[in-house]
Amino acid sequence: MLAHFITASCLCKGKYILTGNLTTAIFANDCRFVDPNNAVTGLAQYRQALALLFDPSESFLNLEDVSVVDGGIQAKYVAGGTLKLPWRPRIEPWSGSIQYTLTSDGLIGSQATFRRRSFMATKLKGIKVLDRSISGEDSRFCVVLGAQWGDEGKGKLVDILAQDVQLCARFNGGANAGHTLLVDGKKYAFHLLPCGMINQACKNLIGNGVVVHVPTLMRELQELKEFDPRALERVFISTRAHILFDSHQIIDGILEAEQGTNSIGTTKRGIGPCYSAKAIRNGLRFGDLLHFEEFERRLRELIAWSQKRFGDPRERDTPAQLQLRKALREYNTKYAFDPEEGKKGGVSNVEEEIARYRQFAELLRPQIVDSVTLIHEDISRGYKVLVEGANAALLDIDFGTYPFVTSSNTTVGSVCTGLGVPPKQIDTVIGVxxxxxxxxxxxxxxxxxxxxxxxxxxxxxxxxxxxxxxxxxxxxxxxxxxxxxxxxxxxxxxxxxxxxxxxxxxxxxxxxxxxxxxxxxxxxxxxxxxxxxxxxxxxxxxxxxxxxxxxxxxxxxxxxxxxxxxxxxxxxxxxxxxxxxxxxxxxxxxxxxxxxxxxxxxxxxxxxxxxxxxxxxxxxxxxxxxxxxxxxxxxxxxxxxxxxxxxxxxxxxxxxxxxxx
CATH class of the missing domain: 3.90.170.10 (Adenylosuccinate Synthetase, subunit A, domain 3)
Incomplete structure (x- = not known):
């Protein structure tokens, strides 16, 4: 009887999903309405939303099938129509189904709408409707990217949007990028951490496309101790993300000095050499830290390889290059970064480096995860995901002003390869x-x-x-x-x-x-x-x-x-x-x-x-x-x-x- 009333009266005659004409005779006041893009609780709110959407005089709904299923009723339909907007966009016919779940009182307690595809608007003078999704506020998967040569101020928008998301992720670059955020009068400078760290309810993911200098990461976490003593617990690092070592930074300085007047202006943070190691496949990843004996063996091999390739002095070396090569031969990175005081970090030899990473491995072990599984599980839970880019479009290694570019892809395609998500997952891309x-x-x-x-x-x-x-x-x-x-x-x-x-x-x-x-x-x-x-x-x-x-x-x-x-x-x-x-x-x-x-x-x-x-x-x-x-x-x-x-x-x-x- 209820199934007949819903389908014959409410769907066929009333066309309520186009008009908002719902009756409290069968819908509970706190009914939950869910569709592929939105979720609303409350009959009044759902009525209001529907009433503003379609023009009933130019819309249709045809019932195809109705059946009683476990715990409720299922109706299949085809619908289409015109939106109540000044330029009268026409929505192509779409097919879908509605699953009704009943309360103990026999009222409809929840309605889930499923569509075989998203609405497609045609015959528009203006193709895309201005709404909260293009601003990122209601987007399920929003990407924020720099549109120029970097330094556009991406961090501020990411900080705002991160207050209402459950996962904030980085997909590219390393500590060569920087966001400065001013929150409650205090400045926070992030080079590796995602901006979601400022939201204590937000998880933060460093994706497989990022190269991570662990000492820099640990310093940033230390600076957040006062704000959030448990900040480390909200940071997750992909097992596939590559580790950037002090040796990469030394090599970066040597190579930049070799260029002389033709230098590309690198930040000398080791980003290029680390991505090079990734490409020639002698790099180490965070997953290697979980197998420390193997990690130690391969790290010794990597340092020896670096010393052999870049450690010996060359005839035309500048004093700065000679200093860096000496530091690499001895693996004295304190000398490389700060020869007079040695206060800028680093280690004195290879054994200190291995001991340091042994400590990092123990500390970070719970935070090193399979990032592909993590992000897809969060998406399936309905979590809102915010992705922030490092650098910007004109620094992209393919699309930028090559060779004056960074060493990674900074554009939207790298979101997919740097996090392990398909293109169709992305709802909104905002250019800063x-x-x-x-x-x-x-x-x-x-x-x-x-x-x-x-x-x-x-x-x-x-x-x-x-x-x-x-x-x-x-x-x-x-x-x-x-x-x-x-x-x-x-x-x-x-x-x-x-x-x-x-x-x-x-x-x-x-x-x-x-x-x-x-x-x-x-x-x-x-x-x-x-x-x-x-x-x-x-x-x-x-x-x-x-x-x-x-x-x-x-x-x-x-x-x-x-x-x-x-x-x-x-x-x-x-x-x-x-x-x-x-x-x-x-x-x-x-x-x-x-x-x-x-x-x-x-x-x-x-x-x-x-x-x-x-x-x-x-x-x-x-x-x-x-x-x-x-x-x-x-x-x-x-x-x-x-x-x-x-x-x-x-x-x-x-x-x-x-x-x-």
Whole structure:
């Protein structure tokens, strides 16, 4: 009888999953409603959600089958329709089933909806609906990636999103990347630990694609002791992750010095040599620590191999190289890192190194896990997963400005290979874009205004913001002063106001205008669902702000290069000239603003112009160092013809190409 009432009245006639017209006669008030994307408890909340979704006059539902099963009722259906949105997206017909579970009172206590595939929207003027999933808040598997040359401020968004996830993971790189987080007035600098460490209810995974210098990891955990004495228990390390040894760092320094003026500007943290050891298969992994006798034998072999290849002095060695080679021959890493004081860590010989790793093995044994099993078990439990990238798209070893790149893949494909998850598992990819462009080290930089040594001519602009004075790191000219109506060197201002010094290296970053031609390329590679624009406050006070919107070639400036095209060869990149668009700046201090609507008009225009030019919605805007300084944005892209778009202008991957409504 109940089965007949549900199917005949509620499903066929009432079409309640399209209309929200539910009756308390058969549904318990605290009924649990679950579908592939959402879970809601309470009849009123579910009614409200459904009532806002479909237009009943343009939607249909046909019942295919109904049966009584153990503990409840199962109904199979086919449905389709039109969403209540201004551009009237049509949802292709989908088939599914509903499983009803009954309470002891004979009411429906839970409803689970299953679909054979996600809803597919067609005939849209704007393809993707702005919702909380593209901002990462409701995403089941969200990836946050740098979209430029690194240092975009990824850590702040990851920190915000990590407050509501159960697992935070890293998939690439090593201690050559750095996040600085300001939480409750205290700074935390992470080079290896995922940002989920700040959420004491969150597990943290260092995936198989990461290379880990264990002493650095232990120092970071020690610094968290006051915040969370049991922090170590929330860190899990893949058995397949490679161990980065002090010898790798010494070799990195030797190789960088050999390059001379052609050096790539490595951080000398041993990342490249460790990935090289992985590629030539003489590296050691965390799983080896669980078999220590074998670990000790192979470590001795690795050190001996390193000493044979790099330990002997060469005819053209610099004093620094000779020092490093001597340290490697003796395996005195204290001497390598700090020859005068020996206080920067390291060991005096191979035996000390083995003893140190014996202690690490005992301490870390419970935390070394099969990461593929761990992450898939957490996904199957319904845990929300947040993945943070190290470095950024233009430092990717394949897609970056090679050879001035890092030693790992930093783009979205590496999420799958660095964690052991399939592409279809990824719900949301957020690209973090600084409101201007920076990079560290060498290599062409199309929009560059000022270099590390501050020796470029720079672009002059009138300053219209509030007076400021700030200390300059390692600068002989005293504090940096800004006064209204003065002419400022824009690149230098970005460096000083933006505190553009590397978390890992301490080097001053090269600065330039925002390069959207570069970001379009990054978006093509990564398939960003939305953009997090950071450090907008640093632009405060510039009378005019320029945006590079396209590339042209010096030899043929009348022709734009294709949207999203980025030269693969440095000589071709040197031939690029930028086409700029100029926007009016703002004078008001925005660092205390907590709502996007309260930003100055010109600041909002700058943000919205960026999303219009990219064809990708901006979901977050950073205006200061605190968590509260990250503003949520949910303004759709309006095309010149008045239609609304919220989707990238670039092809998406097949599994993520159509929106899930």
């Amino acid at each position: 874009v600084k409101a201007y462009t920076t990079r560290v080290g060498h290599g062409p930089f199309p929009t560059e205004l000022q270099n590390e040594a501050q020796t470029l001519d720079d672009h002059l602009e009138t300053y219209i913001g509030p007076a400021q004075s700030m200390a300059r790191k390692g600068h002989s000219s005293g504090p940096y002063e800004l006064k209204p109506d003065q002419q400022v060197r824009v690149g230098e201002m970005l460096q000083e106001v933006g505190h553009e010094y590397g978390t890992t290296t301490g080097r001053r970053r090269r600065c330039g205008w925002l390069d959207l031609a570069l970001v379009k390329y990054s978006a093509m590679v990564n398939g960003f669902d939305s953009i997090n624009l950071t450090k907008l406050d640093v632009l405060t006070g510039l009378r005019q702000i320029r945006i590079a919107i396209a590339y042209r070639n010096k030899q043929m400036t009348e022709v734009r290069l294709p949207p999203g095209y980025f030269p693969s060869h440095l000589e071709d990149l040197k031939e690029v000239v930028c086409e700029y668009e100029t926007m009016q700046g703002w004078s008001e201090d925005i660092s205390k603003v907590t709502d996007f609507a309260d930003l100055p008009t010109n600041a909002k225009k700058y943000v919205l112009r960026i999303q219009e030019l990219l064809g990708i919605p901006v979901s977050w805007v950073g205006v200061g160092p605190d968590r509260s300084s990250m503003l949520k944005v949910d303004i759709p892209i309006v095309r010149p013809d008045g239609s609304i778009s919220a989707s990238p202008n670039f092809p998406s991957s097949p599994m993520r190409g159509s929106p899930r409504i």
